[in-house]
Amino acid sequence: MxxxxxxxxxxxxxxxxxxxxxxxxxxxxxxxxxxxxxxxxxxxxxxxxxxxxxxxxxxxxxxxxxxxxxxxxxxxxxxxxxxxxxxxxxxxxxxxxxxxxxxxxxxxxxxxxxxxxxxxxxxxxxxxxxxxxxxxxxLRRSLHDLARNLTRDDLLATLQFALITVVILPLLPNRALDPFGVLNPYRIWLLVVFISGLSFGGYVAIKLFGAGRALWLMGLLGGIVSSTATTLTFAGRSHDNPALSPAFASAILLASTVVFPRTLILLALIAPELFWLSLPFLGSLFIVGLLTSFALMFWYRPGKEERQLQLQNPLNLIDAVKFAAMFTAVLFLVDVSETYFGNAGLYITSIIAGFTSTSATVLSLANLASLGNIPASTALIAILLAILSNILSKAFLAASLGARAMRRPVLLGFGIFFIANVIALASALSLAR
Known part of the structure; x- marks a missing residue:
């Protein structure tokens, strides 16, 4: 009408x-x-x-x-x-x-x-x-404040990000160079640019808007940069003020919770079919992580004290090259393991790689799934295994490097994460049968 x-x-x-x-x-x-x-x-x-x-x-x-x-x-x-x-x-x-x-x-x-x-x-x-x-x-005032507080390292990192994005990327060949058909330099570097941009964007957000007055907000923004770096940062700071240990634990858990939506974003961009398959599992884990983190946040409130999160600039050319090498190695190992050892080799590789970083593992699995080299259900199981091993790794780091008062809340939180992840993994295994 x-x-x-x-x-x-x-x-x-x-x-x-x-x-x-x-x-x-x-x-x-x-x-x-x-x-x-x-x-x-x-x-x-x-x-x-x-x-x-x-x-x-x-x-x-x-x-x-x-x-x-x-x-x-x-x-x-x-x-x-x-x-x-x-x-x-x-x-x-x-x-x-x-x-x-x-x-x-x-x-x-x-x-x-x-x-x-x-x-x-x-x-x-x-x-x-x-x-x-x-x-x-x-954003006039915020941008002027950002420029005034800009350091030489910040400027150098910005130029390096521009270098790997608009200079190096167009020069790479957009075709596979290996017999397995998975090592495409352009595609690999494009994913490197995206991960670097995600981390760099989180760092700029902290510099632009400040970490805020609440430690959980700092954990949220820090998780965008690097959940592992945030875990190490807060674990070390807990020794300076043990009374804030539950709040630090909440921030660590919230930073780890960011892994789930970050993974979904990667899957949506690279492998849409895998994204829709993973959405119920990773979405449920994200909700569990939020509830656990907020429960610890209300257990201890830091009050009105302003506490700034100090993170190193996450981006430089060396880090980008290291990530490219890590991603290439994981991508190759995952494909070779699946080719010669079946799903068992793929899962073992995902567990080992997940102890250091989930991003490279997720990118490798999503790339293989988008090319049709592995089924989406197999990729989902491998992603959940990588996240599970990453949870165990960060729980160990927080408990061993943090203050004594932080061990109980952080182990309790990561324990809930672990149980929820095991349930999600069992559900994914039953779905794949």
């Missing part, structure tokens, strides 16, 4: 493009208006909730007029006129406000271009770019 009514409106497609341009301009204008009202002292309003929608509409109308009169240069003239107007306004404001930036001026010019894109039936691109620009505008 709605579609029938819309069909009766003349030029509904054209009107919808203009409406989208207004909406995108309003989004940017809302952010600029809010920013101007929350700066002390409040600057003179230059462009806000009314001006930005009009600028976006101007961009759409300029593109429309250029088509209507067959004058392609009309859009460029409109953009140039707006640029001159913005420049004059900026020069006038410089006399009143020293050190004034050009962020709003650039946003105005971009909004005009986004409006032109909406008329050219590029609404998805215009919408995505508008949201990205608005997010950058709204």
């Amino acid at each position: 709605v579609q029938e009514w819309l069909a009766l409106i003349p030029n509904i497609d054209l009107w919808s493009r203009f409406a989208l341009a207004l909406a995108l301009g309003a989004l940017v204008g809302l952010e600029r208006e809010y920013a101007q009202q929350h700066v002390a002292p409040a600057p003179a309003s230059f462009a806000g909730i009314r001006t930005f929608p009009l600028i976006a509409l101007l961009g759409a109308l300029s593109a429309f007029t250029a088509d209507l009169f067959d004058m392609p240069s009309f859009f460029a003239v409109g953009f140039g006129g707006l640029a001159v107007l913005v420049g004059v306004s900026y020069v006038r404001r410089l006399g009143d406000e020293r050190g004034e930036g050009i962020t709003t001026e650039v946003a105005i010019l971009l909004t005009f271009l986004f409006g032109g894109l909406t008329y050219r039936e590029q609404g998805e691109i215009a919408s995505a770019l508008t949201v990205i620009m608005t997010m950058l505008l709204s």
